[in-house]
Amino acid sequence: MEATPATPAVRLDGVSKRYADSYAVRDVHLDIEAGEFFSLLGPSGCGKTTSLRMIGGFTDPTEGAVLLGGEDVTALPPNKRNVNTVFQSYALFDHLSIADNIAFGLKRKGVDKAEIRRRVGEMLELVQLSGQSRRKPGTLSGGQRQRVALARALVNRPAVLLLDEPLAALDLKLRRQMQVELKQIQREVGITFVFVTHDQDEALTMSDRVAVMNEGRVEQCGTPEDVYEHPASRFVASFMGTSNLMAGTYRDGAVLLDEGPALSVGHRDDVGEGTSVSVSVRPEKIWLSDFEPGMEVLRGVIRETVYSGPTTTYLIELAPGVTLSVLEQNTARARMEDRWIGGETVEFGWRPEHCLVLS
Ligand SMILES: Nc1ncnc2c1ncn2[C@@H]1O[C@H](COP(=O)(O)OP(=O)(O)O)[C@@H](O)[C@H]1O
Ligand SMILES: [Mg+2]
Structure with a gap:
C-alpha cells in the first residue's frame, strides 16, 4: 500500500x-x-x-x-x-x-x-x-x-x-x-x-x-x-510535573477533601455521587493576590519559601497533611520585599477551570 x-x-x-x-x-x-x-x-x-x-x-x-x-x-x-x-x-x-x-x-x-x-x-x-x-x-x-x-x-x-x-x-x-x-x-x-x-x-x-x-x-x-x-x-497528572493532588469525595458539584474544606468543581456528568476522586491544581495556576469574582479562594499557612532564580515556590498548608505548591514568577514587576515568609497566613485561589477532578 x-x-x-x-x-x-x-x-x-x-x-x-x-x-x-x-x-x-x-x-x-x-x-x-x-x-x-x-x-x-x-x-x-x-x-x-x-x-x-x-x-x-x-x-x-x-x-x-x-x-x-x-x-x-x-x-x-x-x-x-x-x-x-x-x-x-x-x-x-x-x-x-x-x-x-x-x-x-x-x-x-x-x-x-x-x-x-x-x-x-x-x-x-x-x-x-x-x-x-x-x-x-x-x-x-x-x-x-x-x-x-x-x-x-x-x-x-x-x-x-x-x-x-x-x-x-x-x-x-x-x-x-x-x-x-x-x-x-x-x-x-x-x-x-x-x-x-x-x-x-x-x-x-x-x-x-x-x-x-x-x-x-x-x-x-x-x-x-x-x-x-x-x-x-x-498517574498522568502526577507524572507530568507537580500537580497538587488532593484526595476527597465528589458530591453535588463539589469535592469534600478527606482533610480540609469542600472545593467547588462544578457539576460533572462523568463522576458519580459519592465517588472517591483526586483534585489537582497546577502550582502556576494558583494566585496569591488580585483575585477575580468566581474564583475559589482559600486560606493557608506558608510553610516554606523556595527561591530558585526566575521563580519562587511557596509551600502552603491548607489543612493538616495537605500542602500545596504555588509557583510565582519573579518578573521585573514582582517586588522581592513582597514575598511571603514562613508562618504567615495567606489567601490563595484559582479559577474553577484550573481545578481538575481525576479518578
Ligand atoms: N527480554 C526481557 N525479558 C524479560 N522481561 C523483560 C525483557 N525486556 C523487558 N522486560 C521487562 O518489561 C518491562 C518493560 O521494559 P522496557 O520496555 O525496557 O521499559 P522502559 O524502556 O520503559 O524502561 C520491564 O518490567 C522489564 O523488566
Ligand atoms: Mg528503556
Missing part, C-alpha cells in the same frame, strides 16, 4: 508483549502520523523500549500487529523495515572517521561513491560537523558523538527514525541544547521521529504529540498541552 497523508507512518494495532507471566506492553493502540515528532514517555520499566523494539523489528509482539506506512510488517525482520534506530550507547565505530561512520551503511548497500560523498556531506552539514569529518569518534564530545549517530541513521533516509533515550547520557545544559537541535533537524528532514524518554520536560519541549505510558499501557496520548493541561488520570 502507498503511504498517503491519511495513512499513519506507524500503527500499533493492539500490540502486547508478554514475558513469562507478566506483560511488558499491553494492548497498545497508537497511530503516529508521517512527519510527526512523537514521544513515548513514562517511568523506567513502563514498556517504552519494548514498544520501540517492536516497531523496529527487534522484538516480536505476543499479540497484535505493527504497520509501517499502511503495510503489516509484524513478520518482517529489522532490515526489511524502512526504519532506523539511534541507540543511547551511540554504537559508533571508533576506528573509523566520522565521515566513514556515516557512510558505512551506504557502502554496504553498494551505493555509488559520488552519491555516498554527496549524502555524507549533506548529513555532516545537517548535524554541523562539516569541518570535523576526518576525526575519530573517540576525540569527540558526547554531544558530537550523538550527532554522528544521528547522521548515520538519517543518511539511509528511513521513513521512521526510532530514538531510545538518545540524550540521557548528556549533562543537563548540553541536553537542553541538543533537544532544540534535534527538533530543528527533525523539522528540516521531515522524517517521522519516535522518541523514547522518561523526562517529561524533554517530551513536552520536543514533541508534536506524546503517549504517556504506565505499566505497559498508554494512559493518554495527545499534544504536550493536552497531556499537561488536561491529564486523563491521576
Whole structure:
C-alpha cells in the first residue's frame, strides 16, 4: 500500500508483549502520523523500549500487529523495515572517521561513491560537523558523538527514525541544547521521529504529540498541552510535573477533601455521587493576590519559601497533611520585599477551570 497523508507512518494495532507471566506492553493502540515528532514517555520499566523494539523489528509482539506506512510488517525482520534506530550507547565505530561512520551503511548497500560523498556531506552539514569529518569518534564530545549517530541513521533516509533515550547520557545544559537541535533537524528532514524518554520536560519541549505510558499501557496520548493541561488520570497528572493532588469525595458539584474544606468543581456528568476522586491544581495556576469574582479562594499557612532564580515556590498548608505548591514568577514587576515568609497566613485561589477532578 502507498503511504498517503491519511495513512499513519506507524500503527500499533493492539500490540502486547508478554514475558513469562507478566506483560511488558499491553494492548497498545497508537497511530503516529508521517512527519510527526512523537514521544513515548513514562517511568523506567513502563514498556517504552519494548514498544520501540517492536516497531523496529527487534522484538516480536505476543499479540497484535505493527504497520509501517499502511503495510503489516509484524513478520518482517529489522532490515526489511524502512526504519532506523539511534541507540543511547551511540554504537559508533571508533576506528573509523566520522565521515566513514556515516557512510558505512551506504557502502554496504553498494551505493555509488559520488552519491555516498554527496549524502555524507549533506548529513555532516545537517548535524554541523562539516569541518570535523576526518576525526575519530573517540576525540569527540558526547554531544558530537550523538550527532554522528544521528547522521548515520538519517543518511539511509528511513521513513521512521526510532530514538531510545538518545540524550540521557548528556549533562543537563548540553541536553537542553541538543533537544532544540534535534527538533530543528527533525523539522528540516521531515522524517517521522519516535522518541523514547522518561523526562517529561524533554517530551513536552520536543514533541508534536506524546503517549504517556504506565505499566505497559498508554494512559493518554495527545499534544504536550493536552497531556499537561488536561491529564486523563491521576498517574498522568502526577507524572507530568507537580500537580497538587488532593484526595476527597465528589458530591453535588463539589469535592469534600478527606482533610480540609469542600472545593467547588462544578457539576460533572462523568463522576458519580459519592465517588472517591483526586483534585489537582497546577502550582502556576494558583494566585496569591488580585483575585477575580468566581474564583475559589482559600486560606493557608506558608510553610516554606523556595527561591530558585526566575521563580519562587511557596509551600502552603491548607489543612493538616495537605500542602500545596504555588509557583510565582519573579518578573521585573514582582517586588522581592513582597514575598511571603514562613508562618504567615495567606489567601490563595484559582479559577474553577484550573481545578481538575481525576479518578
Ligand atoms: N527480554 C526481557 N525479558 C524479560 N522481561 C523483560 C525483557 N525486556 C523487558 N522486560 C521487562 O518489561 C518491562 C518493560 O521494559 P522496557 O520496555 O525496557 O521499559 P522502559 O524502556 O520503559 O524502561 C520491564 O518490567 C522489564 O523488566
Ligand atoms: Mg528503556
